[in-house]
Amino acid sequence: MAATPADVKEYPNSYAFVIDMPGLKSGDIKVQVEDDNVLIISGERKREEEEKEGAKYVRMERRVGKLMRKFVLPENANTDAISAVCKDGVLTVTVEKVPPPEPKKPKTIEVKIA
C-alpha cells in the first residue's frame, strides 16, 4: 500500500485535502470516514496495457497497486458535509467546518424592587 503526496489546506470555512492520483478515475477512488474523525482516501491503479496486446515494457517506473492516505480530522470538521472531485489526476476532498457556536448573549437578570 503506497502513499501518494498530499497537501492539506485550511480555508475560513473548510479544509481541503488535495492528493495526486494520476491515472485513476472517480470510480477507482474511495473516500470514507471512520470512527467519526478519520478521513480515509484509497484507490487502486492498474497497468493500462492489459487491454492492448503486444506491448513490451522497455522501462517501468510508474507505480501501480493500492494507494491509501489517512487523516485525522480536526474537531470542527463537519463529517456530514464532505465532497470529493477528481480532475486531471488530482483528487480534492473538501470538508466543511462546523460553524463556531454563537457568542452567548449577556443574560439580564431582572432587578426586583425589594
Added chain:
Amino acid sequence: MAATPADVKEYPNSYAFVIDMPGLKSGDIKVQVEDDNVLIISGERKREEEEKEGAKYVRMERRVGKLMRKFVLPENANTDAISAVCKDGVLTVTVEKVPPPEPKKPKTIEVKIA
C-alpha cells in the same frame, strides 16, 4: 527540474512513453524532438490556491515546479509521426515506427538462347 515517473512500452508498430503529470493540463505540457532523435517532454505545475484567497497550508507534500524527461529515440522511430494525449493526469506520447524496408524481390535474369 524534477523527474516524474515514466513507462516506455514497445508495440509492434509504435513506442509509447507514458508519464505521470497530475494536475497538468494539455496546455501546460510541451513535447519536442531535438537533434532528430531526442524526445523531450516538459511541463510546469503551479500551486492551485493562488486564485482562492484565505488558504493556509497545513501540510505540503505535492511538488510543484518544472518537470522534464528526455528519451533517446530508437533508430526506427518516425519523428514525423508523434502524437500526445493527456488524460487523468497521465500523458501518453506515441511515436510510430518506420516500417522495415520491404524484402527485396529476387531478380530474374533472362536467359537468352545462345
